[in-house]
Amino acid sequence: MTEFVHARTCHICEANCGVLMTVRDGEVVSVKGNPDHVLSEGFICPKATAIPDLQNDPDRLRRPVKRTGEVWEEISWERAFREIAERLYEVKAGPKVPAIFLGNPNAHNYASNFYMRGFLKAWGNKGVYSATTLDQVPHMIAQKWVYGHNAMYPVPDIDRSQMIVIVGGNPMASNGSIWTVPNFKKRIQRMQERGGKLVVVDPRRTETAKIADEHHFVRPGTDTSFFLGVLKSLKNQNLIKPGRLEDMLANWPEFVARLDSFDLQSLSDHCGIDVAAIDALAAELGNGQPAVMYGRMGVSVVRYGTLNQYLIQMINVATGNVDREGGTMFPAALFDPVERSGTGSYGRYHTRLKGSPEVLGELPAAELAAEITTPGEGQIGALVTMAGNPVLSAPGGQHIGKALETLDLMVSIDMYITETTCHADYILPPCGPLQKEHYNLFFAPLSVRNVACFSEALFPKEEHELDDWEILHGLTSAIRVLNNDTAPPKIEPRLMLDEIMKSSPEGVSLKDVAAHENGYDMGPLKPRLPERLKTEHGKIECMPDMVMPDLDEFEESLASTSCDDFLLIGRRHVRSNNSWLHNSHRLIKGPDRCTLMIHPDSADALGLTDGAMARVSNDVGEVELAAEITDEMMPGVVSIPHGYGHGKKGVKLSIAKERPGVSVNDLTDPSIIDKLSGNAVLNGVPVKIECA
Numbered sequence: 033m034t035e036f037v038h039a040r041t042c043h044i045c046e047a048n049c050g051v052l053m054t055v056r057d058g059e060v061v062s063v064k065g066n067p068d069h070v071l072s073e074g075f076i077c078p079k080a081t082a083i084p085d086l087q088n089d090p091d092r093l094r095r096p097v098k099r100t101g102e103v104w105e106e107i108s109w110e111r112a113f114r115e116i117a118e119r120l121y122e123v124k125a126g127p128k129v130p131a132i133f134l135g136n137p138n139a140h141n142y143a144s145n146f147y148m149r150g151f152l153k154a155w156g157n158k159g160v161y162s163a164t165t166l167d168q169v170p171h172m173i174a175q176k177w178v179y180g181h182n183a184m185y186p187v188p189d190i191d192r193s194q195m196i197v198i199v200g201g202n203p204m205a206s207n208g209s210i211w212t213v214p215n216f217k218k219r220i221q222r223m224q225e226r227g228g229k230l231v232v233v234d235p236r237r238t239e240t241a242k243i244a245d246e247h248h249f250v251r252p253g254t255d256t257s258f259f260l261g262v263l264k265s266l267k268n269q270n271l272i273k274p275g276r277l278e279d280m281l282a283n284w285p286e287f288v289a290r291l292d293s294f295d296l297q298s299l300s301d302h303c304g305i306d307v308a309a310i311d312a313l314a315a316e317l318g319n320g321q322p323a324v325m326y327g328r329m330g331v332s333v334v335r336y337g338t339l340n341q342y343l344i345q346m347i348n349v350a351t352g353n354v355d356r357e358g359g360t361m362f363p364a365a366l367f368d369p370v371e372r373s374g375t376g377s378y379g380r381y382h383t384r385l386k387g388s389p390e391v392l393g394e395l396p397a398a399e400l401a402a403e404i405t406t407p408g409e410g411q412i413g414a415l416v417t418m419a420g421n422p423v424l425s426a427p428g429g430q431h432i433g434k435a436l437e438t439l440d441l442m443v444s445i446d447m448y449i450t451e452t453t454c455h456a457d458y459i460l461p462p463c464g465p466l467q468k469e470h471y472n473l474f475f476a477p478l479s480v481r482n483v484a485c486f487s488e489a490l491f492p493k494e495e496h497e498l499d500d501w502e503i504l505h506g507l508t509s510a511i512r513v514l515n516n517d518t519a520p521p522k523i524e525p526r527l528m529l530d531e532i533m534k535s536s537p538e539g540v541s542l543k544d545v546a547a548h549e550n551g552y553d554m555g556p557l558k559p560r561l562p563e564r565l566k567t568e569h570g571k572i573e574c575m576p577d578m579v580m581p582d583l584d585e586f587e588e589s590l591a592s593t594s595c596d597d598f599l600l601i602g603r604r605h606v607r608s609n610n611s612w613l614h615n616s617h618r619l620i621k622g623p624d625r626c627t628l629m630i631h632p633d634s635a636d637a638l639g640l641t642d643g644a645m646a647r648v649s650n651d652v653g654e655v656e657l658a659a660e661i662t663d664e665m666m667p668g669v670v671s672i673p674h675g676y677g678h679g680k681k682g683v684k685l686s687i688a689k690e691r692p693g694v695s696v697n698d699l700t701d702p703s704i705i706d707k708l709s710g711n712a713v714l715n716g717v718p719v720k721i722e723c724a
């Protein structure tokens with residue numbers, strides 16, 4: 033018997049926790065938190081224990097497959113790459129264009145990132161559709177306009193903060209987002225022990241609200257009023273004190289003057305949080321203590337997502353909490369996206385049908401279905417999806433499913449036959465997760481400490497298995513060779529990473545970093561402004577030209593907001609991750625989690641009883657699911673988690689299919705987006721509810 037312990041960082045979510053895996057005779061027999069890990073301090077969530085399930089899952093594809101009708105045939109890599117290249121060539125010879133959809137797990141794959149640019153060029157798409165426009169693009173574009181670079185993420189410095197206000201985020205379930213903050217609960221408890229305070233603003237009394245000192249219900253989609261209300265109240269109370277930031281601000285007096293046309297009472301009426309509560313909150317935020325306003329999915333995937341993210345920055349500026357210990361800070365990572373890439377593009381080209389601007393190279397995922405099905409020059413004819421499941425993750429997902437069937441060529445780089453990949457002509461599966469290295473490339477710049485975590489692969493690959501980056505390399509080579517070009521060199525990603533690390537200010541090698549199994553620690557976050565600002569004037573821009581028209585539009589909209597429908601919001605559960613962890617018994621056991629949460633008063637009015645089936649509908653679609661009556665919900669608001677709906681024909685996820693659930697994105701509306709960023713609107717969706 034051989035037994036050893038393998039240390040790695042979990043690749044499933046943004047927290048990047050340190051795990052210890054005991055391996056006996058080639059099998060992982062236990063997964064535990066690494067108590068010495070510099071970032072996660074021993075914490076893990078149940079998803080880490082499912083990594084071996086993913087590795088061993090019999091439903092996971094081990095070889096490339098080609099579909100003819102409903103039959104999948106295993107084929108060789110060589111044949112797959114050649115046929116795809118030939119068919120792409122044919123599509124490009126005609127009037128249609130190639131496109132790509134990139135999903136969330138790409139952000140957790142450092143290696144494929146190094147091969148992405150070359151692949152995108154060879155495939156020949158203009159802009160990408162990705163999970164970014166279902167998620168964080170409002171943060172990125174707001175950061176570009178305010179701080180000068182899309183990758184300048186202001187991270188709440190939780191370990192030194194005295195007050196954190198979380199608006200539309202639920203780190204107790206999500207483990208933090210755009211904020212790599214493993215062991216969130218302990219960190220909050222430590223803040224509370226030193227006299228600090230957690231406040232949650234959310235239409236649901238979430239798991240995070242339950243550990244908070246204060247919770248306020250807010251009407252979905254109206255947080256802009258809350259943020260403006262806080263600013264207005266700071267001003268009324270003479271608490272606008274940017275402190276050391278003062279010299280770094282551009283157009284600050286103009287911004288403060290712009291608040292004059294808003295009336296605190298009207299803002300309060302709109303968002304449903306009373307004036308006294310807003311005043312009290314502003315007084316605490318503005319009393320000089322290190323404090324943070326933070327907003328996530330609940331305020332990003334809404335019509336005014338970018339405006340919200342901008343106003344959050346202005347609140348943190350107003351209270352002097354940007355680039356301050358215990359406020360928001362800009363992490364230093366070995367791979368620094370701010371120094372290594374351009375500040376971010378906007379509007380270089382526009383979508384064919386709706387004329388939406390390209391934003392940081394992204395096109396609105398909400399527009400993908402129509403771009404595939406609407407004839408005319410520039411219609412999408414060939415699509416690659418990589419680590420994405422837009423049929424379940426994008427608004428109007430059922431229409432995307434139908435659209436995919438009409439493509440001339442569809443290729444999916446994914447290890448499962450999912451609601452999306454079941455429509456592909458070819459599926460190219462990467463090796464298992466434990467056969468891959470891991471590096472926190474995108475998450476070091478979002479972390480609450482300056483860290484670097486590299487993990488070696490635990491198991492070697494079989495000869496017929498390829499990693500994602502090798503698939504990208506193989507496909508890129510086949511396309512280029514067919515076009516009489518040369519194949520790109522195949523360089524191990526770890527060598528490129530080593531170069532990057534050596535050329536960083538830290539000047540370490542990959543070997544040094546990898547030797548630190550508990551994470552290579554570069555200490556707490558440090559102030560970095562004004563040196564790091566990338567705006568043309570070198571200051572924090574407080575009135576970005578691009579944002580102001582949306583503020584005007586929001587102001588006009590305040591006069592006319594009333595709606596008799598229920599407002600639908602999403603939720604996440606700690607045992608699930610978007611659409612793709614429902615095939616692990618270990619994770620899906622327990623009560624049904626794809627339910628309609630509804631307040632008792634709302635349910636009574638409808639005659640709906642707990643566990644009874646409810647029909648939820650609007651102009652986009654209709655789903656039926658069991659009601660879960662709970663006073664966690666704000667009256668008039670209902671919640672359905674996303675990532676379910678595995679009952680669709682053709683899906684080969686045997687465990688997930690036993691409890692398929694329904695897809696909330698059969699109800700979300702692709703015709704409404706956040707105008708500035710192109711982000712989808714997935715929260716605050718009007719719906720009707722009846723007993724089914």
Ligand SMILES: Nc1nc2c(c(=O)[nH]1)N[C@H]1C(S)=C(S)[C@@H](COP(=O)(O)OP(=O)(O)OC[C@H]3O[C@@H](n4cnc5c(=O)[nH]c(N)nc54)[C@H](O)[C@@H]3O)O[C@H]1N2
Pocket residue numbers: 045046136167199200201202203205206207208209233234235236238250251252253254255328329330331334601602603604605606607608609610715716
């Ligand atoms: N367990 C688990 N963890 C995950 C994921 C997962 O699926 N499962 N997904 C990962 C990904 S990809 C991401 S992006 C992150 C997301 O991380 P979070 O944003 O922290 O997660 P959500 O649960 O979506 O939190 C959104 C919150 O906004 C609230 N909300 C909805 N509408 C509104 C509104 O209009 N206003 C306000 N103020 N609040 C509103 C919801 O009730 C919810 O509590 O989580 C990551 N981590």
Ligand SMILES: Nc1nc2c(c(=O)[nH]1)N[C@H]1C(S)=C(S)[C@@H](COP(=O)(O)OP(=O)(O)OC[C@H]3O[C@@H](n4cnc5c(=O)[nH]c(N)nc54)[C@H](O)[C@@H]3O)O[C@H]1N2
Pocket residue numbers: 134135136137141163166167329418419420421422424425426445446447448450462500602603609610611612674675696697700714
């Ligand atoms: N209504 C509503 N919709 C939402 C959200 C919401 O809160 N509400 N959240 C949105 C957010 S924040 C996000 S990020 C998106 C996520 O949406 P997507 O990124 O479109 O979908 P995922 O569910 O993450 O699916 C990931 C796919 O990648 C595959 N995969 C996993 N690991 C790997 C890998 O290493 N390599 C490869 N090649 N494939 C892999 C899985 O098998 C799965 O098919 O969903 C969005 N959709």
Ligand code: SF4
Pocket residue numbers: 042043044045046047048049075076077078079080207214
């Ligand atoms: S919170 Fe869970 S899924 Fe996320 S990195 Fe940590 S162990 Fe993995």
Ligand SMILES: [Mo]
Pocket residue numbers: 136163167
């Ligand atoms: Mo996400």
